[in-house]
Amino acid sequence: MAKDTVTITDNVTGKTVELPIYHGTQGPAAVDISRFYSELGYVTYDPGFQSTASCHSSITYIDGQQGVLQYRGYPIEQLAEKSSFLEVAHLLLYGELPKQEELVGFTRNITRHTMINETLKNFYNGFNHDAHPMAIMVGVVGSLSAFYHDALDIRNPQHREIAAHRLIAKMPTIAAACYKHSIGEPFVYPRNNLSYCGNLLNMMFSVPCEEYVVDPVAERALDLIFILHADHEQNASTSTIRLAGSSAANPFACVASGIAALWGPAHGGANEAVLHMLDEIGSVDNIPKYIEKAKDKNDPFRLMGFGHRIYRNFDPRATLIRKMCHEVLTKLGKQDDPLFELALKLEEVALNDDYFKERKLYPNVDFYSGIIYKVLGIPTNMFTVMFSIARTVGWVAQWMEMIGDPNQRIARPRQLYDGAAKRDYVQVDRR
Numbered sequence: 299m300a301k302d303t304v305t306i307t308d309n310v311t312g313k314t315v316e317l318p319i320y321h322g323t324q325g326p327a328a329v330d331i332s333r334f335y336s337e338l339g340y341v342t343y344d345p346g347f348q349s350t351a352s353c354h355s356s357i358t359y360i361d362g363q364q365g366v367l368q369y370r371g372y373p374i375e376q377l378a379e380k381s382s383f384l385e386v387a388h389l390l391l392y393g394e395l396p397k398q399e400e401l402v403g404f405t406r407n408i409t410r411h412t413m414i415n416e417t418l419k420n421f422y423n424g425f426n427h428d429a430h431p432m433a434i435m436v437g438v439v440g441s442l443s444a445f446y447h448d449a450l451d452i453r454n455p456q457h458r459e460i461a462a463h464r465l466i467a468k469m470p471t472i473a474a475a476c477y478k479h480s481i482g483e484p485f486v487y488p489r490n491n492l493s494y495c496g497n498l499l500n501m502m503f504s505v506p507c508e509e510y511v512v513d514p515v516a517e518r519a520l521d522l523i524f525i526l527h528a529d530h531e532q533n534a535s536t537s538t539i540r541l542a543g544s545s546a547a548n549p550f551a552c553v554a555s556g557i558a559a560l561w562g563p564a565h566g567g568a569n570e571a572v573l574h575m576l577d578e579i580g581s582v583d584n585i586p587k588y589i590e591k592a593k594d595k596n597d598p599f600r601l602m603g604f605g606h607r608i609y610r611n612f613d614p615r616a617t618l619i620r621k622m623c624h625e626v627l628t629k630l631g632k633q634d635d636p637l638f639e640l641a642l643k644l645e646e647v648a649l650n651d652d653y654f655k656e657r658k659l660y661p662n663v664d665f666y667s668g669i670i671y672k673v674l675g676i677p678t679n680m681f682t683v684m685f686s687i688a689r690t691v692g693w694v695a696q697w698m699e700m701i702g703d704p705n706q707r708i709a710r711p712r713q714l715y716d717g718a719a720k721r722d723y724v725q726v727d728r729r
Contacts, residue, residue: 304329308338324359341712351532353540353703357390357695358531362608367615369529370394378618383524383688384408384494387466390529390695391459411467412488412497414475415445422479431476431683432561438472439465440554450548452701461549462694469687470494474501477680495520498687503675515629516674520684522622523667526615527685529692530608535559535566536689536696543697544709556693557686566682566689569668572603573678581636582643593653603665604648605658615663623666632673641669 302319315337318330328351335341344350359368367374370389377386381395388396388404396404421441425434443450446464449457475485478501486501496512498520504510530536538559542552560566579588591599606613624642627633633642645661648654671681700706 302327306334306338308340311338313338320354322354325361328354335712341714343714347537352537352709353532353700355532355696355699356393357699358529358692360531360608362606362610365609365611365614367530374526374614375618378522378525378615381525383521383528383691386525386528387691390691391462391698407463408467408494409488409490411464412471412490414468414471418442418445419475419485422475422485425479427480427482429480431473431480431680432557432686434476434479435472435683435686436554436557436561438476439469439557440551442468442550443548446550452543452546452548455702458549458698458701462698465549465553465690465694469690470498471501473680473683473687474498476683477502477677480677480679493517493521495524499674513630515626519622519626519670519674522619523670523684524688524691526619526663527667527688529689529695533565534562536693539693539697540700541709543700544706546708549694549697552697553690553693556689560686560689561682566685568603568662568664569671569685570678570681572665572668573672573681575602576637576640576644579640579644582640585640585644585647589647589651601644601648601659603668604654604661606662609662611658612660613662616661616666619663619666619670620661623670626670626673630673638669638673641665 302321303316304319305314305316307314315333317333319327320330321327331342342350357370359371360366369377369386370393372389372395377389381389384405385396385401387408388401418438418441421438422434425437442464446461449460449464451457471488478485484506486504486506488497488501492500492512496517499512499516500510532540535556539552539556542555543549547555563571579585588599588601591597592601627638627642632638645665648659648661654660668681671684672678676684
């Protein structure tokens with residue numbers, strides 16, 4: 299990274315400080331403010347870290363104004379069209395697309411790590427049958443360090459790689475077990491002859507008493523969704539994992555913290571909110587009324603799954619998943635279902651309404667992924683779990699990058715204290 303400088307003068311004290319400016323390969327430059335407090339005596343104030351780069355990273359690049367998403371420099375459009383989820387996983391972990399023999403070896407390694415310790419299955423019995431699957435995920439993933447503590451030396455690159463592979467491999471097994479627990483069906487073991495997404499579908503929907511055949515349309519749709527959700531730069535859950543990881547916590551604990559952050563409805567619950575919104579609208583006939591409610595600033599109703607905090611133009615993932623959504627609806631014969639008819643009509647109205655077009659409030663990836671999940675028979679409370687399976691790849695890639703950074707140190711944000719000034723203790727009978 300090339301380095302320039304910027305000089306800042308404090309108009310109160312007259313002190314000046316010269317701060318380095320770092321330039322990445324893409325995106326805005328960053329001013330290094332690490333000496334700001336020691337030189338000028340001030341801390342910076344940035345709620346939500348909207349203007350703060352907490353790290354440098356070579357994994358994912360986003361340009362929200364232009365609708366750009368790249369993994370290791372590769373446009374998401376190319377990866378979605380030509381790649382597979384496990385190929386993308388290799389790319390995120392190692393920085394390069396794998397050669398054929400590397401992909402075969404990586405796929406074999408992930409496949410052979412999919413089983414979970416038999417004792418771990420007893421953990422599920424401690425959860426009530428109607429517990430939210432994300433609550434179970436947080437607990438089970440956090441407990442993995444008690445079962446796989448043979449490779450927890452985070453300073454050992456080989457141990458980091460083993461832990462990363464285990465997390466990527468076991469997450470679908472853990473997620474499917476969460477679902478089976480909720481409906482009272484026996485857990486299904488992973489099968490080594492199935493693909494990553496085919497295995498997940500089989501573990502979720504097969505039962506011991508009859509054969510289950512993985513639908514290739516469903517398998518391909520999941521693979522695409524997982525590619526699109528694999529990483530998204532320094533979002534809330536990824537930042538949580540980096541924060542936890544900076545204390546040298548084990549990778550399973552770090553990923554459990556990321557799952558907890560993803561569980562928040564403002565982060566990973568958007569596609570679940572889309573389905574709740576469609577249920578509230580109820581029918582195609584009610585769309586005009588709800589469109590007007592969405593336009594009314596004084597009305598609390600919001601169209602979920604439209605627009606994006608980061609993408610101010612359009613969500614590049616939405617363009618890709620929209621085509622798959624329509625394909626899934628058509629091939630699985632669901633386009634006449636009242637719920638999906640409502641969703642497609644709402645999409646049509648919003649795409650052609652000047653209010654939404656002027657504000658670039660286009661359907662985003664959550665709008666379409668929620669519909670696809672529903673078509674595939676995945677219950678609404680499992681949507682965020684599916685998100686966490688895909689995002690685990692990005693989480694462990696970011697964690698590995700952070701641990702391997704020679705400049706990494708424990709995270710310790712500052713604060714702007716506005717509480718009571720110093721005061722003396724008063725005895726209780728004199729207060």
